[in-house]
Amino acid sequence: MRYEEPERFEREDLARAQMSGDAGEVCSVLIGLVFHDGDWKWLQDTCLGLMDHDAGEVRTCAVTGMGHIARMYGNIEKDVVTHALERMRMDSKTAGAAENALEDIHIFSS
Template structure:
């Protein structure tokens, strides 16, 4: 029985079935609709990028390889290798990059640095993230990074803020 037939039998979304049946080498998956039209679609697979250095980020950006640069950015933030000040300065500079993907990911990486290292120069980072929050392409990721900083740099304060918010908004009790 094909995975499409399984999806129809179980009324499970096709993408969920494809994800379980898909091998790492497959890029697309054929699917036949009710009108007997074959549709090809792609699946995005998460991969955890390897550890990298700021020099690798700069080299990938200089070569114009955006996917490699984005992987290197995440690799610098997630693995905790290196000096947190150097990584913080790298992502603060990249927050003002002309490419929207790079600047949005730089905000996310600042949140990762707060989680991994438990310390950042809050004055510099908060000012930069508040400035980035005003731009449409970085507003969401900058908000998330500021929340990460509250949670991981000031956990007691974040806990009390959450309790206060719950007390003020009674509809959240449900």
């Protein structure tokens, strides 16, 4: 397995992916935005919103995105995000990703 940089997307691509109903596409676009958009606050709020998505795959990507935001940008609203991630620890589909994201926030965010 080798690392591949996530593709670059525009915010409008996320809206289109959500309308398509394709969870894999939503995840690809979301992670691409996390790596390339640069607006940590918008990304954080977007991930928070997607933590309530019907598809477990999308919830997991949103949780994973939070860890990436903390690691890459060093900024995150700890109280809000930690509360949301604690809730995600109770979801069997997102529990492991939530643990990892909480650790990343603890290590990398100010």
